[in-house]
Amino acid sequence: MWSRYLFGVVDFFVKLRDNRTHMPFFEAEIKTWEDYLRAYERSERSNAEFWAAVADTFHWYERWHTVVEGDFARGEARWFSGARTNLCYNGLDRHLPDLAQKPALIWEPNDPQDASVTLTYEQLYQQVCRFSRVLDQLGVKKGDRVCLYMPMIPEAVVAMLACARIGAVHTVVFGGFSTAALADRINDAQCKLLITADGAFRGDKIVPLKFMADRAFFDCLSVEATVVVRRTGEEVNLAANEYWWHEEMEKQTPERPAEILDAEDPLFILYTSGSTGKPKGVLHTVGGYMTYVGYTFRNVFQPKKDDVFWCTADVGWITGHSYAVYGPLLNGATTLIFEGVPHWPDGGRLWDVCDKHKVNIFYTAPTAIRSLMTFGDKQFENKSLATLRTLGSVGEPINVEAWEWYHQKVGGGKLPITDTWWQTETGGIMIAPIAGITPAVPTYATFPLPGIFPVLLDGAGKEQKYEGPTVYGNLCISKPWPGLARTTYGDHKRFVETYFSTYPGYYFTGDGCFRDEHGYRITGRVDDVVNVSGHRIGTAEVENAINEHPTALESAVVGFPHEVKGQGVHAFVLVVETPEHPEKLADEIRAEVVKNIGSFAKPERITFVQGLPKTRSGKIMRRILRKIAAGQTDDFGDVSTLLDPAVVHDIAGLKYY
Numbered sequence: 001m002w003s004r005y006l007f008g009v010v011d012f013f014v015k016l017r018d019n020r021t022h023m024p025f026f027e028a029e030i031k032t033w034e035d036y037l038r039a040y041e042r043s044e045r046s047n048a049e050f051w052a053a054v055a056d057t058f059h060w061y062e063r064w065h066t067v068v069e070g071d072f073a074r075g076e077a078r079w080f081s082g083a084r085t086n087l088c089y090n091g092l093d094r095h096l097p098d099l100a101q102k103p104a105l106i107w108e109p110n111d112p113q114d115a116s117v118t119l120t121y122e123q124l125y126q127q128v129c130r131f132s133r134v135l136d137q138l139g140v141k142k143g144d145r146v147c148l149y150m151p152m153i154p155e156a157v158v159a160m161l162a163c164a165r166i167g168a169v170h171t172v173v174f175g176g177f178s179t180a181a182l183a184d185r186i187n188d189a190q191c192k193l194l195i196t197a198d199g200a201f202r203g204d205k206i207v208p209l210k211f212m213a214d215r216a217f218f219d220c221l222s223v224e225a226t227v228v229v230r231r232t233g234e235e236v237n238l239a240a241n242e243y244w245w246h247e248e249m250e251k252q253t254p255e256r257p258a259e260i261l262d263a264e265d266p267l268f269i270l271y272t273s274g275s276t277g278k279p280k281g282v283l284h285t286v287g288g289y290m291t292y293v294g295y296t297f298r299n300v301f302q303p304k305k306d307d308v309f310w311c312t313a314d315v316g317w318i319t320g321h322s323y324a325v326y327g328p329l330l331n332g333a334t335t336l337i338f339e340g341v342p343h344w345p346d347g348g349r350l351w352d353v354c355d356k357h358k359v360n361i362f363y364t365a366p367t368a369i370r371s372l373m374t375f376g377d378k379q380f381e382n383k384s385l386a387t388l389r390t391l392g393s394v395g396e397p398i399n400v401e402a403w404e405w406y407h408q409k410v411g412g413g414k415l416p417i418t419d420t421w422w423q424t425e426t427g428g429i430m431i432a433p434i435a436g437i438t439p440a441v442p443t444y445a446t447f448p449l450p451g452i453f454p455v456l457l458d459g460a461g462k463e464q465k466y467e468g469p470t471v472y473g474n475l476c477i478s479k480p481w482p483g484l485a486r487t488t489y490g491d492h493k494r495f496v497e498t499y500f501s502t503y504p505g506y507y508f509t510g511d512g513c514f515r516d517e518h519g520y521r522i523t524g525r526v527d528d529v530v531n532v533s534g535h536r537i538g539t540a541e542v543e544n545a546i547n548e549h550p551t552a553l554e555s556a557v558v559g560f561p562h563e564v565k566g567q568g569v570h571a572f573v574l575v576v577e578t579p580e581h582p583e584k585l586a587d588e589i590r591a592e593v594v595k596n597i598g599s600f601a602k603p604e605r606i607t608f609v610q611g612l613p614k615t616r617s618g619k620i621m622r623r624i625l626r627k628i629a630a631g632q633t634d635d636f637g638d639v640s641t642l643l644d645p646a647v648v649h650d651i652a653g654l655k656y657y
């Protein structure tokens with residue numbers, strides 16, 4: 001009774017404070033361990049109230065009438081119904097009164113000899129307005145899909161924000177994807193406009209983006225116009241409906257009001273791989289994504305007023321969307337984007353960039369760390385790294401050695417690693433230490449952010465509650481949160497089947513996970529997705545590409561442990577007879593994968609087999625192939641359901657190419 005009364009009093013003051021200032025308060029600003037616990041407890045008590053308080057830290061033209069509605073268990077939770085807002089407005093216009101002259105975007109080019117570029121909030125705003133007008137001029141309307149196939153240059157950020165400004169839906173395709181993969185995505189999303197560049201510099205190479213896009217067009221009838229950024233100087237012939245970025249920008253004025261959008265209007269589609277079939281277009285919406293990404297950025301990374309934040313991810317991946325672009329800008333922070341690669345011109349490139357731009361918060365993937373570990377200490381010669389305060393990791397499990405190296409060599413033994421677990425579908429970081437506030441433990445993503453409710457379920461759907469000894473299970477989320485994707489574009493059934501059918505009532509992440517006193521430790525995918533250098537690759541996609549080769553009757557692809565990439569791709573290819581020139585055939589098969597997906601998905605190892613371990617019902621028993629690929633051939637477990645158990649030992653004895 002008394003405690004109820006006390007809560008009532010506290011709530012009254014909290015509400016009073018909300019009404020008075022409409023400014024961030026503890027849900028949105030976690031500054032101490034107590035704040036964290038209090039915010040978590042409050043989110044447990046009332047999820048809707050909690051998220052409303054977080055959402056209140058943004059600008060809404062009209063506030064919501066309902067915070068969350070719809071059935072989460074059926075993938076139908078919808079957020080901030082009735083509310084109207086604009087993410088671009090929140091990321092730019094809202095900051096102009098105070099931050100017009102503050103750097104919003106720092107761009108470091110591929111070649112260290114070239115000049116970097118800094119755009120203030122005002123300059124970025126003006127460019128975004130101009131490009132919004134270019135989009136208007138080209139007939140792009142609210143809801144139209146726009147494909148970006150671009151290098152890491154400021155124009156990519158400008159184009160994303162301009163789409164957000166006018167309500168067009170961007171779909172960014174990573175520049176490492178092949179022509180065929182680009183065409184698939186453009187067709188699936190029925191993009192009306194393509195924005196690309198003559199080429200992309202990547203270390204000492206040039207990727208001819210426009211040339212690749214031209215070839216995609218034979219199959220892409222939806223594209224009505226193309227805008228091309230001049231970057232590398234590759235020769236480009238512009239057709240009638242193709243325009244140079246710089247020429248179109250010059251014609252426009254630097255003002256263009258932000259479109260007033262519904263909270264549930266689509267913001268972007270991003271293609272990602274799953275267990276089966278083609279990549280799916282994960283769709284995020286304006287209000288929920290904005291709220292979640294803004295909230296997670298400021299709490300997980302704890303940016304200070306003049307910090308420079310550097311997320312090394314390409315904008316072609318979700319990490320680039322959420323933490324190179326939207327998260328920092330929503331918080332009025334300075335974000336750095338880098339066009340180049342970590343190893344060129346030498347292994348110290350990333351550290352030079354940190355020193356040159358006085359980076360305070362650095363966020364990268366374990367694969368980058370592991371590959372830099374092979375360069376030795378020379379990479380740190382003449383580097384200070386003195387401005388770094390927070391180090392983050394994302395994309396795959398970080399092993400102890402990589403964690404320690406990152407902590408010791410980059411963090412001078414002082415900076416812990418903020419290991420952030422999340423996914424394209426979750427919109428933003430879900431489980432992670434709060435930098436400098438909650439403990440960081442090697443290999444652990446530790447604890448969920450307030451508002452996020454993970455559970456571990458076993459194969460039968462039974463909750464594995466942590467009550468002392470370590471538990472293990474499949475990681476699921478039990479309550480809705482605003483950042484969750486709303487659907488897979490054009491196929492809601494697939495969305496429900498993929499994420500909400502394995503465990504009724506829960507969002508299923510596809511990851512396995514331990515839970516002990518340090519929190520959650522994610523072990524990696526439990527489905528047929530391979531994570532190579534932090535890139536999600538669906539084994540079915542690689543198999544389809546391999547099967548395009550006339551000699552491949554069938555194939556089965558699995559991941560194997562790889563020292564640098566985390567996992568590598570191992571393909572078992574069924575052929576009628578042992579090839580005469582296996583190396584040559586292996587190269588041809590790799591070329592099919594490069595052509596259909598991109599070189600990052602290339603199988604590192606190919607074994608030619610005359611039989612695959614299939615069950616009597618015709619399913620490939622991948623568990624066995626995974627063991628063979630990992631070199632664990634002493635015990636295959638129960639193989640009694642196999643059609644031909646002898647095949648296992650035949651394969652185990654074969655060489656790979």
Ligand code: WTA
Nearest residue numbers: 394395396397419420421422423424522525
């Ligand atoms: C994996 C990237 C362990 C995981 C943001 C997940 C991680 C998939 C971590 C999503 C981490 C991501 N520790 N594993 N800190 N972060 N993963 O959609 O398997 O490209 O399901 O999103 O990456 O990859 P995606």
